[in-house]
Amino acid sequence: MTIPYRPFGRTGVQVSALALGAMNFGGLGNPSHEDGVRIVHRALDAGINIVDTADVYSRGESEVIVGKALAGRRDDVFLATKFHGRMGEDVNRSGNSRRWIHRAVEASLERLGTDHIDLYQVHRPEEDTDFDETLGALTDLVRQGKIRYIGTSTFPASRIVEGQWTAERRGRERVVAEQPPYSVLARGVEAEVLPVAQRYGLAVIPWSPLAGGWLTGRYRAGGAQPHSSRADRQPGRFDLGSAENADKLAAVEALAVLADEAGLTLVELALGFVLAHPAVTAPIIGPRTLAQLEDQLGAAATPPAPGRPRRHRQDRPPGHHPLLPRHRLPPTRPPPPPRPLTRHHPARPAHPLRWAGRACSHGGAEAGRRRGPPHHRSGLTRGLAADRQTRDLSQ
Numbered sequence: 001m002t003i004p005y006r007p008f009g010r011t012g013v014q015v016s017a018l019a020l021g022a023m024n025f026g027g028l029g030n031p032s033h034e035d036g037v038r039i040v041h042r043a044l045d046a047g048i049n050i051v052d053t054a055d056v057y058s059r060g061e062s063e064v065i066v067g068k069a070l071a072g073r074r075d076d077v078f079l080a081t082k083f084h085g086r087m088g089e090d091v092n093r094s095g096n097s098r099r100w101i102h103r104a105v106e107a108s109l110e111r112l113g114t115d116h117i118d119l120y121q122v123h124r125p126e127e128d129t130d131f132d133e134t135l136g137a138l139t140d141l142v143r144q145g146k147i148r149y150i151g152t153s154t155f156p157a158s159r160i161v162e163g164q165w166t167a168e169r170r171g172r173e174r175v176v177a178e179q180p181p182y183s184v185l186a187r188g189v190e191a192e193v194l195p196v197a198q199r200y201g202l203a204v205i206p207w208s209p210l211a212g213g214w215l216t217g218r219y220r221a222g223g224a225q226p227h228s229s230r231a232d233r234q235p236g237r238f239d240l241g242s243a244e245n246a247d248k249l250a251a252v253e254a255l256a257v258l259a260d261e262a263g264l265t266l267v268e269l270a271l272g273f274v275l276a277h278p279a280v281t282a283p284i285i286g287p288r289t290l291a292q293l294e295d296q297l298g299a300a301a302t303p304p305a306p307g308r309p310r311r312h313r314q315d316r317p318p319g320h321h322p323l324l325p326r327h328r329l330p331p332t333r334p335p336p337p338p339r340p341l342t343r344h345h346p347a348r349p350a351h352p353l354r355w356a357g358r359a360c361s362h363g364g365a366e367a368g369r370r371r372g373p374p375h376h377r378s379g380l381t382r383g384l385a386a387d388r389q390t391r392d393l394s395q
C-alpha cells in the first residue's frame, strides 16, 4: 500500500493524502498513551507524514502523547496543532489575542517536546479580536522560528478572505491552510469555503471525514444502538431513534449500497469522497484504536494517475460532488418529470464510483469529473446540511 503525497497549498511542502488526527488521544478518547504512540508509529510507517492535534484535546494530554510518539522521528513529520480553546479558569487563558498566543505556543512546544510547530492553527475565529492582532502575533512566531506556517480552522469564507487581505496590506505572514468540517454528511463548505481556499491556494485538511463515526457502518437503520465513545459523550448526536437523525440514517443506507456496488467499504467510500474534492489536500482521520486506523489506511492508497494534475473547476455550482449523482440518492423532493430517452440522453450516466478510493486507479478525480453526471443539488446535500458540525469534542 502506498499513500500518495500532495502539495500543501503553495508552500512547497509535500504531505500525505491522509493526515492523522490526535483528538482521540488521552482521557477524552483513548487514555492509553501506549496505544496513542502505537497508532502514530503505525501511521508514520504507512507513509502518513502530517499529524494534527490541539492544545485543548484532553487538556494538553493529546499533545503530550504526540510528543512521546515523535521522539526521534520529529523531522519526518509535518506537525500541526492549534490554540484558541480554553486552557484554564483565568479569563485570558483562551482566545486569539497576542497575549494568549505567546503563552499558548510555549506550552504546546513543551508538551510536544519540540522547538517548532510546522502548522499553528487558529482553532476558531473570534469576533471581537482584530485579525491583525492575531496575525501580527503569529507573524512574530514565524520570524522567531517557533512556528513555520499559519493555519485556520472552521473559518467562514469571509474571514479567510479577510486574513489574506490583512496579511497583504499589513505585511504579515499569510495563512496557508484551512481546516474545515467536511464529509459526505456535512457539505456546507462546498458552497464558499472550498472555492475561496482554492482561489487563494490554501491547503485544505478537513476534519471529521467520517462524520464522527456515522460513516463507518456501525450506525444502521433498524440496528441496535451501538456502543461508541462518541455516542457516550454526545448521545443525542448518535441516537438512532431520534427524528433528527433519520435523514442521516437514510443517507447511510443509500451510501452503503453505493459502496457495496463499487467494492468499497463505507469508510473507504466516505474518505474517497472527501479526497476527491479538488480543493482538498488531506482529510484528517481520527482513529481511537489501531484497528480503526487499519480500516482507514487503504482509502488513500491509490495515487492519482501521472500527468493528471488536480485542477480548479469553476464551472460547477456549489454542492456538486462527482461521487453523488442525484439519481442514486434518497429523494427529499419530488423527482423531475422523466426526460425522453434518446440517443443523446443515456438512461444512466457512467458509475461515478469506479474511481473512488482503492478503485480509482485510472485517472483519479479528473477522470471521474469527465465521466460524472451533470450537477444537481442532491437531496443528500440538503438533508444533511443539518449535520454541519462546528464543535469538536476536545474539551
Ligand SMILES: NC(=O)c1ccc[n+]([C@@H]2O[C@H](COP(=O)([O-])OP(=O)(O)OC[C@H]3O[C@@H](n4cnc5c(N)ncnc54)[C@H](OP(=O)(O)O)[C@@H]3O)[C@@H](O)[C@H]2O)c1
Pocket: 020, 021, 022, 023, 024, 052, 053, 123, 153, 154, 179, 206, 207, 208, 209, 210, 211, 212, 213, 214, 216, 218, 227, 228, 229, 230, 231, 267, 284, 285, 286, 287, 288, 291, 292, 293, 295, 296, 391, 392, 393
Ligand atoms: N478543527 C476542529 O475543530 C476539529 C474538530 C474535530 C476534529 N478535528 C481533527 O480531525 C480529526 C478527525 O476528526 P474525527 O475524530 O471527528 O474524525 P471521524 O473520522 O469523523 O470520526 C472518528 C470516530 O469515528 C469512529 N471510527 C473511526 N474509524 C472507525 C472504524 N474503522 N470503525 C468504527 N468506528 C470508527 C470512532 O468513534 P468511536 O470513538 O466512538 O469508536 C472515532 O472516534 C481529529 O483527530 C482532529 O485532529 C478537528
